[in-house]
Amino acid sequence: MKKATKIALTLVLAAVLLAVVYSFLWEEREPKLKVTVLHIGSIGDYGWTYEGHLGAQAMAEELPFVELSEREEACGPNAPQIMREYAEAGNKVIFCHSYNFGEYIEEVAPNYPDVIFMWGAGVE
CATH class of the missing domain: 1.20.5 (Single alpha-helices involved in coiled-coils or other helix-helix interfaces)
Structure with a gap:
């Protein structure tokens, strides 16, 4: 050449x-939508928590724009701090998968208006 x-x-x-x-x-x-599911118990219980885990996994597989994280045994006195940690880490949807999270959501959610707090089995 x-x-x-x-x-x-x-x-x-x-x-x-x-x-x-x-x-x-x-x-x-496009940044992924960070979604967290907070469970009341262990995924290994093969009950309520396990079924919630299966649903969360199915959602993440179906919606490729979702970045899913899950936390087992997140209900109780530490629940507000756990919710704050996930909200401050950039999660835009925090789904609390039990009736027992109600009072904690009411405490934390007003401080994070850009985060959607969902309450599975809630009555309000």
Whole structure:
């Protein structure tokens, strides 16, 4: 190959490579929706908590824009702090999978207006 052809080919390949790298680095990616499910018990109970876990997993598989996290045995005196930790970590939906979370949601939710707190089995 002539020297000019080699230089031209090298410049074309460099331009293509640069374009690919640029598009990869600067491509706008939609951030995932961070969703947390807080369970009252252990997933290994094969009862209420287990069924909630299966539902959460099915949702995450069906909705690719969801980044799911789950926390077992999250109800009780530490529940408000656990909810705050997830809200401050950028979770936009916190689903509390038990009737027992009600008073804790009422305590924490007003401080995080941009977070959706959902209450499974709640009555209010």
